[in-house]
Amino acid sequence: MIPEPTSQPTDFIRAAVAEDLKSGRYTRVHTRFPPEPNGYLHIGHAKAIAVDFGIAAEFGGQCNLRFDDTNPVKEEQEYVDMIMADIRWLGFDWEDRLYYASDYFEQLYEWAVQLIKKGKAYVCDLTPDEMREYRGTLTEPGKDSPYRNRSVEENLDLFARMRAGEFPDGARTLRAKIDMASGNINLRDPVMYRILHAAHHRTGDQWRIYPLYDFAHGQSDSIEGITHSLCSLEYEIHRPLYDWYLDTLEIYHPRQIEFARLNLSYTLLSKRRLLQLVKEGRVRGWDDPRMPTLSGLRRRGYTPESIRDFCARIGVAKNDSVADVTLLEHCVREDLNKRAARVMGVLKPLKVVIENYPEGQVEEMEAINNPEDASAGTRKAPFSRELYIEQDDFRETPPPKYYRLSPGREVRLRYAYFVKCVGVVKDANGQIVELRCTYDPATRGGDAPDGRKVKSTIHWVSAPHAVQAEVRLYDRLFAKENPDDVPEGKTFLDNLNPNSLEVLPMCFVEPSVKGAAHGSRYQFERSGYFCVDPDSANGKLVFNRTVGLKDSWAKVEKSR
RNA sequence: UGAGCCGUGGUGCAGUGGCAGCACAGAGGACUUUGGAUCCUUUGACCGUGGUUCGAAUCCACGCGGCUCAGCCA
Numbered sequence A: 001m002i003p004e005p006t007s008q009p010t011d012f013i014r015a016a017v018a019e020d021l022k023s024g025r026y027t028r029v030h031t032r033f034p035p036e037p038n039g040y041l042h043i044g045h046a047k048a049i050a051v052d053f054g055i056a057a058e059f060g061g062q063c064n065l066r067f068d069d070t071n072p073v074k075e076e077q078e079y080v081d082m083i084m085a086d087i088r089w090l091g092f093d094w095e096d097r098l099y100y101a102s103d104y105f106e107q108l109y110e111w112a113v114q115l116i117k118k119g120k121a122y123v124c125d126l127t128p129d130e131m132r133e134y135r136g137t138l139t140e141p142g143k144d145s146p147y148r149n150r151s152v153e154e155n156l157d158l159f160a161r162m163r164a165g166e167f168p169d170g171a172r173t174l175r176a177k178i179d180m181a182s183g184n185i186n187l188r189d190p191v192m193y194r195i196l197h198a199a200h201h202r203t204g205d206q207w208r209i210y211p212l213y214d215f216a217h218g219q220s221d222s223i224e225g226i227t228h229s230l231c232s233l234e235y236e237i238h239r240p241l242y243d244w245y246l247d248t249l250e251i252y253h254p255r256q257i258e259f260a261r262l263n264l265s266y267t268l269l270s271k272r273r274l275l276q277l278v279k280e281g282r283v284r285g286w287d288d289p290r291m292p293t294l295s296g297l298r299r300r301g302y303t304p305e306s307i308r309d310f311c312a313r314i315g316v317a318k319n320d321s322v323a324d325v326t327l328l329e330h331c332v333r334e335d336l337n338k339r340a341a342r343v344m345g346v347l348k349p350l351k352v353v354i355e356n357y358p359e360g361q362v363e364e365m366e367a368i369n370n371p372e373d374a375s376a377g378t379r380k381a382p383f384s385r386e387l388y389i390e391q392d393d394f395r396e397t398p399p400p401k402y403y404r405l406s407p408g409r410e411v412r413l414r415y416a417y418f419v420k421c422v423g424v425v426k427d428a429n430g431q432i433v434e435l436r437c438t439y440d441p442a443t444r445g446g447d448a449p450d451g452r453k454v455k456s457t458i459h460w461v462s463a464p465h466a467v468q469a470e471v472r473l474y475d476r477l478f479a480k481e482n483p484d485d486v487p488e489g490k491t492f493l494d495n496l497n498p499n500s501l502e503v504l505p506m507c508f509v510e511p512s513v514k515g516a517a518h519g520s521r522y523q524f525e526r527s528g529y530f531c532v533d534p535d536s537a538n539g540k541l542v543f544n545r546t547v548g549l550k551d552s553w554a555k556v557e558k559s560r
Numbered sequence B: 001u002g003a004g005c006c007g008u009g010g011u012g013c014a015g016u017g018g019c020a021g022c023a024c025a026g027a028g029g030a031c032u033u034u035g036g037a038u039c040c041u042u043u044g045a046c047c048g049u050g051g052u053u054c055g056a057a058u059c060c061a062c063g064c065g066g067c068u069c070a071g072c073c074a
Helices: A012-023 A043-058 A077-090 A101-117 A128-135 A152-164 A213-223 A233-249 A271-279 A294-300 A304-314 A325-339 A552-559
Strands: A030-033 A062-067 A098-100 A121-124 A173-176 A191-195 A209-211 A228-232 A255-259 A341-343 A349-354 A363-368 A378-383 A386-390 A410-413 A418-426 A432-439 A460-462 A467-474 A501-509 A521-524 A528-532 A541-548
Touching: A012 A043, A012 A228, A012 A255, A030 A043, A030 A228, A043 A062, A043 A077, A043 A228, A043 A294, A043 A304, A062 A077, A062 A101, A077 A294, A077 A304, A098 A101, A101 A121, A101 A152, A101 A173, A101 A191, A101 A209, A101 A213, A101 A233, A121 A152, A152 A191, A173 A233, A191 A213, A209 A213, A213 A228, A213 A233, A228 A233, A233 A255, A294 A541, A304 A325, A325 A521, A325 A528, A325 A541, A349 A501, A378 A460, A501 A541
Parallel strands: A030 A062, A062 A098, A228 A255, A341 A521, A349 A432, A467 A541
Antiparallel strands: A121 A173, A173 A191, A191 A209, A349 A386, A363 A378, A386 A460, A410 A418, A418 A432, A467 A501, A521 A528, A528 A541
16 A cells, blocks of 8 residues: 555554554454445545555555445435545455455344344334434333234244345334333433335345344354444444444454544535435536545546545544645645646736837747756747737736736746736727737847846746647635525525636646646746646547636735 | 534644644745745744643543434445
């Protein structure tokens, strides 16, 4: 497995695992990542994957991939396939250890029978409503079900007939006989099996009863010889039940340890609501670049390395916490800064004519591909009399501290010449449509022999050589730090950022990027990191902005 | 008013009886052919009250605050 780039984090789970090894409670480390195939993986799962696979690797152990597919009505093969692709993309490998809880249905059934024979499980005929009443409340104990003391023979018979499909959905359940007065509601005779006449994506119509999570998970861990079953905090309260099944069945007993799931500012990480955004068309799909799904982040241009780095940096603990999305952004910037080729791209073009530059002349200017990586080499960028620069790089009346182009002011065109603005052309509405400039031939390459300095260097693209592209600018999907923070009567949908997507159809990039493959990542100098979207086709380029560069001018301007 | 868990700068994570630290964010500066990157400086925290101790973020007690659980979801 890939070693994480940042320092070795030592957290309470690693400490517990090390202690278990030292004490001899376990002699090896074997974990598992157990997704339910009912949605796409998101950045929160990336944390869990990093914990499960990461800890196993660090201790020289293994990590299984196991689909927790005990609910056929919610689960689909499409999700299984995408989940596997996402985990691989993230950089983790379960080798030949791909399992499904549904692989164990027969064994689980036998164990259920065993529990019945031990007098530890019974078939219950209570309706869902009745069961709720009998369960009691958080502060009051429950009452025993009237079916609690059926004979072993009757239970065996009924359970077999449940399996045979003799009863309709919901007519009966198999329940563990534990303690209806327990302070832990999970122990008040939890349901082990429910009747579901539904086809399963793997077992087809083989089963009419399906085990619930609690009756499947621990035993699946046991079957696979898992040592440390790492899961999120909400299962903490299930641990006594996890332990009860294993102990009562008298089978190999893994240790469950819980940690806090990831929350991210300005982001929703709930499969249910992510699904809702997709189904209602609020986004273009699971892989919309604004989605926190791994497929969305991938399409947005995030690297797996940056996501792993992020996971390493947020750490693992039991505090409910909200990680700052700016840390995630920092992680991609840091990674892409080292790796992304620089290129010049003009998002909002303003035409410039260099009046004293010979018509028809073209010069090939040498440009550095990546100042952070000398091995990336150089390229040629064509320069000519007519160029495009960024609208933002010109102000007719420059505010204080604005160093870029303005009438009479000289700036450097990166890798080319000093130019001075000598005229502004406007249309009938007074809109600036073109700049007239002069250049100093002595400054070729960007340095003035007389030693004079310019305050600013701006990027440009030669108009006749420019490659047209569509650029999609993304902002946070939600306008609020906590998308769930809504006033009475509103929903998280009201916190959607109406400006989360801005499409710029008429951008110009330098010709070196022509024909770039889907997924290629670039830094557009002074602008940000961009990634070629799969919508690019037939020579038409579409870029997604992964993340902007830090912009200290924007800060100055904002504070004014 | 049941059971379980958790409280350290704005955020996340360390510190497990001996000078409270790291990262991100913020502020300031240096440098710069990206207002990028890099480098330097800097603001800022132990939920509260008692107790034990020479010494407490750490151990104990009592409070306070937050989260999870009353699916035949996972």
